[in-house]
Amino acid sequence: MTVTLQTTFLGVTLKNPFLLASAPPTRNREMIERAFEAGWGGAIIKTLTQVEEPAWKNVRPRIRALREGTRILGFTNMELASMRSTEEWLTDLAAIKRRYPDRGLGASLLYGGAPDEKQWRAVAGSSEDAGVDWLELNLSCPHGGAEEGGEFSIGSRPEAIRKVVGWVRESTSLPLIVKLPAFSDIQAGTKASMEAGANAVALINTLNALSGIDLDTWRPIPSVAGESAFCGLSGRAVKPVALRCVALAASMHVPVSGMGGIYDWRDAAEFLLAGASSLQVCSAVMEHGYGIINDLCRGLEEYLRIKGCSSPGELVGRALSHLVSHATLSRDFRAIARCRSAHCIRCGACFVSCRDAGYQAIGWQNGEYPVVDAEKCDGCGLCVGVCPSGCLAMETQ
Numbered sequence: 001m002t003v004t005l006q007t008t009f010l011g012v013t014l015k016n017p018f019l020l021a022s023a024p025p026t027r028n029r030e031m032i033e034r035a036f037e038a039g040w041g042g043a044i045i046k047t048l049t050q051v052e053e054p055a056w057k058n059v060r061p062r063i064r065a066l067r068e069g070t071r072i073l074g075f076t077n078m079e080l081a082s083m084r085s086t087e088e089w090l091t092d093l094a095a096i097k098r099r100y101p102d103r104g105l106g107a108s109l110l111y112g113g114a115p116d117e118k119q120w121r122a123v124a125g126s127s128e129d130a131g132v133d134w135l136e137l138n139l140s141c142p143h144g145g146a147e148e149g150g151e152f153s154i155g156s157r158p159e160a161i162r163k164v165v166g167w168v169r170e171s172t173s174l175p176l177i178v179k180l181p182a183f184s185d186i187q188a189g190t191k192a193s194m195e196a197g198a199n200a201v202a203l204i205n206t207l208n209a210l211s212g213i214d215l216d217t218w219r220p221i222p223s224v225a226g227e228s229a230f231c232g233l234s235g236r237a238v239k240p241v242a243l244r245c246v247a248l249a250a251s252m253h254v255p256v257s258g259m260g261g262i263y264d265w266r267d268a269a270e271f272l273l274a275g276a277s278s279l280q281v282c283s284a285v286m287e288h289g290y291g292i293i294n295d296l297c298r299g300l301e302e303y304l305r306i307k308g309c310s311s312p313g314e315l316v317g318r319a320l321s322h323l324v325s326h327a328t329l330s331r332d333f334r335a336i337a338r339c340r341s342a343h344c345i346r347c348g349a350c351f352v353s354c355r356d357a358g359y360q361a362i363g364w365q366n367g368e369y370p371v372v373d374a375e376k377c378d379g380c381g382l383c384v385g386v387c388p389s390g391c392l393a394m395e396t397q
């Protein structure tokens with residue numbers, strides 16, 4: 001079977017479903033063109049906004065890695081939208097599109113505060129003249145303008161969404177993608193967006209967070225001259241939240257551009273199965289660079305081949321029919337833990353968790369293999385989760 005990664009998203013044919021998200025990897029033309037050379041299917045530019053105000057300046061530092069040992073679990077950031085002017089971006093967008101007509105190009109827009117109707121309308125119209133394929137309305141950044149009634153506070157209020165999307169819809173015939181906040185009523189936001197004329201939603205933006213607190217100074221971090229502010233969390237840590245949001249919107253039969261913790265082809269396949277029909281990536285590129293596109297594409301292509309699918313489109317939403325309300329889940333289904341001793345490193349992690357947070361169903365002596373008491377095991381799955389060697393598995397009864 002011939003397998004292709006070719007994907008159509010809102011009428012645009014992409015060589016693969018992978019887009020750079022509106023974020024640091026799409027700060028300027030040079031970066032986007034380098035990413036296209038590396039093989040990305042498209043890009044959404046770092047959010048375009050009004051940069052004239054004197055207060056429009058980024059703080060330093062503004063990005064922090066959330067680590068567990070050497071592994072980065074996510075990033076927290078309090079970066080504002082692009083510092084580049086609308087004129088600079090419009091010139092660059094037209095140039096990028098001329099040079100790479102086969103890639104998807106989206107302009108991300110935000111005119112918040114008290115939403116600025118004139119700006120929304122004007123820039124929507126001129127982005128269309130620049131030749132972009134999509135407009136992404138960033139109604140979901142949790143910091144910066146969000147505190148003054150912009151971004152997040154627009155996207156979490158269906159009436160405000162309707163108003164902004166309505167203005168933009170009247171000003172352009174381009175496909176509109178509305179980027180909604182994860183901490184909001186996803187289905188209400190999706191409904192408001194689509195009824196006001198949007199063509200798709202994008203989920204998720206970063207999650208509202210407090211990055212941490214310095215234990216010496218007792219001040220929140222990152223420290224900007226001794227003070228800090230709430231920020232946005234992205235990366236591996238947000239993936240389950242992102243999958244939920246994508247599934248909620250996709251189950252309304254709405255096209256979804258999914259993002260939030262896509263690092264490898266497995267993550268990509270999960271987002272497709274949850275209902276995303278294009279995939280955006282930010283944190284993984286911040287950590288590993290544009291080159292990850294090779295592994296993303298190779299891995300996804302091979303997975304499609306193994307699964308007998310000819311394109312990513314065949315995966316879109318395929319998990320959704322098995323996502324039901326908790327109340328309808330079977331109470332008769334039984335599974336219990338089993339230990340395959342050949343792989344066991346006899347660390348005792350399963351024993352401790354089961355003893356102190358489970359059902360005291362695992363017997364273990366230092367240096368010995370654990371023994372699961374099938375009578376006592378309630379099948380909760382905790383021991384399988386904490387086992388570092390993968391020797392524990394759930395077995396259906």
Ligand SMILES: Cc1cc2nc3c(=O)[nH]c(=O)nc-3n(C[C@H](O)[C@H](O)[C@H](O)COP(=O)(O)O)c2cc1C
Binds near residue numbers: 205
């Ligand atoms: C440092 C940083 C800056 C970001 N800036 C923007 C932005 O300007 N506009 C926007 O819509 N999203 C912005 N995002 C959010 C990303 O586009 C994306 O929604 C989020 O990071 C989740 O994807 P990820 O887990 O792949 O990073 C930013 C994210 C980070 C980490």
